[in-house]
Amino acid sequence: MGFFGFLLLGLIAGAIAKLIIPGRQGGGWLITLVLGVVGALLGGWIGGLIFGGGLQEFFSIRTWLLAIGGSVVVLLIYGAITGRKSRT
Template identity: 75%
Template sequence: MGFLGFLLLGLIAGAIAKLILPGKQGGGWLITLLLGVVGALLGGFLGGLLFNANLEEFFSIQTWLLAIGGSIIVLLIYGFVVNRGSKARN
């Protein structure tokens, strides 16, 4: 998968993760892109490590599920850090 394909995968996976998680997550499309790309990296790393998954194909359901799962994990961590920081300021 090329670099632009990976960015597109990260953006879409981040957007889907935001739709799946309840509540309001902050950040615009740039934060969604960054969290999605980091999530796709995390999902790909964990998928390769735990399931010996081959993540070379853009249109593979396995690639998408791992990217979305990784994005959900990263989005949960991001929400925890951001919400904890805003509560500490109050």
């Protein structure tokens, strides 16, 4: 997967992670991109450790699930560090 494909994957995965996490998270599209890319890296690394392969192809369901799962984890950590309270 190329550099721009990875950025697009991170942006979309970060946006989906923000939709999954209840409450209101701060940050604009730049924070979403950064958290999504970091989450995709984390998801690919964890997927490599557990399943023996990380992020492979852009249109692979496994790639998307790993990237979104990693983004959710990173978003939860970001919320805990910045001290944002979720509103339900």
